[in-house]
Amino acid sequence: MCGIAGYFGKPATVLPEAKILDGMVGAIAHRGPDARATRVLAGAGLGHARLSIIDLAGGAQPMASEDESVWLSFNGEIFNHVELRDALVDQGHRFRTKSDTEVILRLYLQKGLDCVEDLNGDFSFAIWDARKKRLMIARDRMGVRPLFYTQNNGCLYFASEVKALLQVPGIAAELDPVALDQIFTMWFPLAPRTAFKGISELPPGHVLTATPDAINVRRYWQLDYPDADGEGSFAGRSEASLAEELRALLFDATRIRLRSDVPVGAYLSGGLDSSIITAAVKKITPDALRTFSVAFESGEFDEREQQQEMVAALDTRHEELMCTQADIADAFPSVIRHTETPILRTAPAPLFGLSGLVRMSGFKVVLTGEGADEVFAGYDIFKEAKLRRFCASQPDSRFRPLLYRRLYPYLPQLQNQSQSSLAAFFSAGGMALDDPLYSHLPRFRTTSGTKLFFSEQMRSELGDYDALADLRENLPADFTRWHPLSQSQYLEAAHLLPGYILSSQGDRMSMAHSVEGRYPFLDHRLVEFAARIPPRMKMRALREKHILRESVKDLLPQTISDRPKQPYRAPDSQCFTGADAPAYVDDRLSRPEIETAGYFDAGAVEKLLAKCRKRPNVGTRDNMAMVGIISTQLWHHAFAERAETEHARAEPRAVA
Amino acid sequence: MQVDVRSDVREFIVDNFLFREDRETVSDTESLLENGLMDSTGVLELVAFLESDIGIEIQDNEIVPENFDSIENISNYANAKLSKNSN
Numbered sequence: 001m002c003g004i005a006g007y008f009g010k011p012a013t014v015l016p017e018a019k020i021l022d023g024m025v026g027a028i029a030h031r032g033p034d035a036r037a038t039r040v041l042a043g044a045g046l047g048h049a050r051l052s053i054i055d056l057a058g059g060a061q062p063m064a065s066e067d068e069s070v071w072l073s074f075n076g077e078i079f080n081h082v083e084l085r086d087a088l089v090d091q092g093h094r095f096r097t098k099s100d101t102e103v104i105l106r107l108y109l110q111k112g113l114d115c116v117e118d119l120n121g122d123f124s125f126a127i128w129d130a131r132k133k134r135l136m137i138a139r140d141r142m143g144v145r146p147l148f149y150t151q152n153n154g155c156l157y158f159a160s161e162v163k164a165l166l167q168v169p170g171i172a173a174e175l176d177p178v179a180l181d182q183i184f185t186m187w188f189p190l191a192p193r194t195a196f197k198g199i200s201e202l203p204p205g206h207v208l209t210a211t212p213d214a215i216n217v218r219r220y221w222q223l224d225y226p227d228a229d230g231e232g233s234f235a236g237r238s239e240a241s242l243a244e245e246l247r248a249l250l251f252d253a254t255r256i257r258l259r260s261d262v263p264v265g266a267y268l269s270g271g272l273d274s275s276i277i278t279a280a281v282k283k284i285t286p287d288a289l290r291t292f293s294v295a296f297e298s299g300e301f302d303e304r305e306q307q308q309e310m311v312a313a314l315d316t317r318h319e320e321l322m323c324t325q326a327d328i329a330d331a332f333p334s335v336i337r338h339t340e341t342p343i344l345r346t347a348p349a350p351l352f353g354l355s356g357l358v359r360m361s362g363f364k365v366v367l368t369g370e371g372a373d374e375v376f377a378g379y380d381i382f383k384e385a386k387l388r389r390f391c392a393s394q395p396d397s398r399f400r401p402l403l404y405r406r407l408y409p410y411l412p413q414l415q416n417q418s419q420s421s422l423a424a425f426f427s428a429g430g431m432a433l434d435d436p437l438y439s440h441l442p443r444f445r446t447t448s449g450t451k452l453f454f455s456e457q458m459r460s461e462l463g464d465y466d467a468l469a470d471l472r473e474n475l476p477a478d479f480t481r482w483h484p485l486s487q488s489q490y491l492e493a494a495h496l497l498p499g500y501i502l503s504s505q506g507d508r509m510s511m512a513h514s515v516e517g518r519y520p521f522l523d524h525r526l527v528e529f530a531a532r533i534p535p536r537m538k539m540r541a542l543r544e545k546h547i548l549r550e551s552v553k554d555l556l557p558q559t560i561s562d563r564p565k566q567p568y569r570a571p572d573s574q575c576f577t578g579a580d581a582p583a584y585v586d587d588r589l590s591r592p593e594i595e596t597a598g599y600f601d602a603g604a605v606e607k608l609l610a611k612c613r614k615r616p617n618v619g620t621r622d623n624m625a626m627v628g629i630i631s632t633q634l635w636h637h638a639f640a641e642r643a644e645t646e647h648a649r650a651e652p653r654a655v656a
Numbered sequence: 657m658q659v660d661v662r663s664d665v666r667e668f669i670v671d672n673f674l675f676r677e678d679r680e681t682v683s684d685t686e687s688l689l690e691n692g693l694m695d696s697t698g699v700l701e702l703v704a705f706l707e708s709d710i711g712i713e714i715q716d717n718e719i720v721p722e723n724f725d726s727i728e729n730i731s732n733y734a735n736a737k738l739s740k741n742s743n
Contacts, residue, residue, distance in 0.1 A: 452675055601675070601676055607675050611671070618701065620695060620697045
């Protein structure tokens with residue numbers, strides 16, 4: 001696990017190419033502290049920061065073919081490298097190393113651009129083919145590993161994180177107002193858009209090729225579901241037989257993710273998903289297993305009881321990180337330097353701390369349960385949408401809206417709401433049962449309320465821009481034919497997962513401390529298999545992840561396997577407005593800084609801050625707005641403002 | 657004695673939900689939910705205010721949009737509760 005960077009073409013700066021590459025790789029050194037290397041070639045440059053996990057001695061990068069015509073720089077893991085290597089050896093390839101890096105290189109020599117199709121893994125990589133004068137950059141199917149690119153003065157630059165691109169003279173950080181609108185509506189910028197104007201991400205499951213003639217971005221994998229009408233390709237299969245196959249796939253996905261030349265640990269949140277993974281690991285390798293978790297002071301967020309239950313049941317050596325509100329607020333500026341994007345929740349911050357604990361314990365690799373909620377329909381939003389459709393079919397029922405309370409037993413606020421306000425809230429968009437975004441409309445509507453705080457300038461730049469219209473246009477052609485559950489799963493798995501969960505909570509938080517997260521539930525074989533399972537088996541009545549629970553019920557204590565979904569949450573705005581709030585909050589939210597940045601209305605921010613300080617239990621909208629505003633101001637301070645000061649420092653000389 | 661909490665309610669709404677300076681007023685009758693000034697959890701902030709600052713006790717079944725959707729409705733509801741208490 002590493003960081004990559006490079007360019008295609010000829011950098012139009014006075015700096016020598018090697019210096020540019022050094023700067024880029026240096027900016028992402030946290031991703032790969034074990035070794036750093038760059039290569040300036042005729043027509044392209046490649047850089048690499050390495051975290052050694054497989055073939056510690058032989059896997060150095062950038063790696064070249066024997067004749068040095070093809071060069072590779074790679075971030076990630078190819079979990080099926082053993083099987084791919086055997087097949088390539090059978091075809092006459094001779095390997096110099098034991099690394100998965102060389103497997104990609106030889107597979108490319110064999111199959112060209114289609115090599116991605118055979119890879120089972122989390123990857124982003126760049127291949128420079130001097131014979132064809134072609135650069136290829138590629139990203140894994142689910143978007144576990146990041147990859148960004150931009151063009152400047154006719155040269156294409158790419159890197160694992162945006163901060164590497166910002167090292168190139170002439171590339172500056174400027175907030176994209178449309179991205180901010182999207183984040184303040186949906187929680188993520190719509191790929192390929194990023195928070196940075198003019199800087200794109202390569203979307204998951206895509207390959208970009210660049211030749212002197214053209215740049216081409218192509219999708220090589222698409223998450224797809226069967227039509228709602230008809231039984232799909234699993235017609236006639238019993239639930240028991242599908243559960244058995246699911247279990248075998250899950251075990252294989254876990255088994256190949258234990259391949260490593262360094263020890264592998266696991267996150268154990270106490271929830272169903274990480275418990276399943278931990279239990280599977282223990283079945284596969286009976287060795288001592290180290291597990292890690294976050295603990296909170298407040299019972300509203302804390303899950304220590306469940307964690308301890310699993311620790312005892314599985315006999316792991318467990319360590320927990322106590323995360324206070326002050327810890328979250330103190331870490332937040334660093335968190336935003338790593339997420340590189342405004343966010344509306346503090347949830348990444350505890351994970352930032354947790355990866356620090358993992359690293360201090362001497363671990364570089366952890367398995368987690370991330371992805372199960374998207375793949376097997378675990379999120380409450382899926383149940384909520386099902387209930388809303390159920391209520392909409394009998395709008396006069398007095399009884400049906402009461403079911404909403406059963407949905408969110410862990411939200412004290414909701415328990416106090418009356419039947420009619422529940423009905424009013426959840427029927428948002430109730431008129432539009434055929435809206436492809438139906439499942440997510442209440443969430444999007446609540447989130448959009450945060451845009452109340454946008455400045456006049458932002459509003460006029462945005463005009464009548466509609467982020468949801470953009471999202472609707474982005475959906476696959478077959479989307480409307482899918483079952484409603486599949487539709488809402490797609491919105492989570494294809495958008496929120498890579499756009500927020502895997503990036504801001506996942507890769508960026510673990511790599512901040514050079515820790516690699518591995519996600520068995522996101523093995524693409526399992527993802528494709530789960531997509532074909534009939535929706536009624538994924539969610540039976542209101543029992544989420546039903547078939548997953550069935551498939552592994554003998555592995556877990558019953559209290560865990562029957563436990564309803566408890567989403568991972570952390571304290572939000574009160575971290576910044578309570579008694580322990582750090583001093584930077586006043587600076588970042590001061591009228592001068594708010595007005596200079598220009599994104600928010602200074603008067604409105606003052607009022608919000610005063611309100612949150614006076615009344616700690618503010619509603620959802622204000623909670624998200626407070627975190628969103630602080631993170632945006634921190635983003636500005638870390639990226640845009642720094643660019644401005646550097647520019648200002650350089651400018652007088654240029655003018656003189 | 658006839659009490660009128662309307663100005664207190666208005667002050668609370670303006671302080672806690674009317675964030676933007678370019679929107680100076682909110683009319684007594686406009687829907688706070690429909691205009692996006694208040695979300696459903698905002699209703700709970702309002703309930704907490706009425707209970708702690710105004711001093712009325714609110715039953716679950718009274719938390720309905722008819723009672724809480726505009727300054728006028730909130731004030732009428734709260735005034736009625738207060739006059740019932742003082743009788």
